[in-house]
Amino acid sequence: MDRIDAMWLYHWERVEEASGLAFNREGLLARTGFVYDTVPICRAVVTARIxxxxxxxxxxxxxxxxxxxxxxxDTTKGAVLVEVGSRALEAVGRPMSAEEFLQIWKLRSTIEEAAADFATARAIGVTSFPALFIRKEGRLQLVSPGYAKVDELDTRLKTQA
Incomplete structure (x- = not known):
């Protein structure tokens, strides 16, 4: 295992512990030359929102x-994202084809909307994910600048409400 793999494994172990998800370490680390690019998956989330x-x-x-x-x-691949995204939307709504999801995912306007989301995050001071904000009196207020347990979030939300 090289240094990059060790770094990601440490990060993923922390996420696994916090989330309770059992990670597939063998599958995640089996990739050679994998670049962990979150932009495609962020575009897929924007696609779902659209x-x-x-x-x-x-x-x-x-x-x-x-x-x-x-x-x-490999969630950096469009083909994977459209399958997962279309199934997720189908599970919570009307039937959705992977082709329909792909059409929206590939649109320039979807790419631009995802880029605008990143710009907004930077403009409001997001430096790590997840980050949680609330809108109060027309302004965004930071609740959590990173991961926080539900009890912590509940306390923070009550003090800011």
Whole structure:
């Protein structure tokens, strides 16, 4: 295992511990030359938001997380993302084809919307993920600049409400 693999394994172990998801270490580390690029998956989340504005986006995020960490699928690949994304949306709404998901995922406007989300995150001071903000009196307020347990979030939300 090289240094990069050791770094990711440490990070993934921390996420595994916090989330309770059992990771597929063998599958994740079996890739050679893998570049962990989160931009494609962020575009897939934007695609889901466009296709189903009222959807519980957390259920879609969970599907993508499961695909990467548990199933060890390469979520940098569009073909994987459209399959996972279309199934996740189908599970919470009307039938959705992978082709329909792919069409929206590939659109320039979807790419630009994802880029705008990144720009917004930078503009409001996000330096790590996940980050949680609430909108209060028309302004965004930081609740958590990174991972926090539910009890911590609940306390923070109550003090800011």
């Amino acid at each position: 296709l189903r504005p009222q959807v519980d986006i957390l259920s879609v995020l969970r599907a993508f997380q499961h695909a990467f960490y548990v199933d060890a699928l």
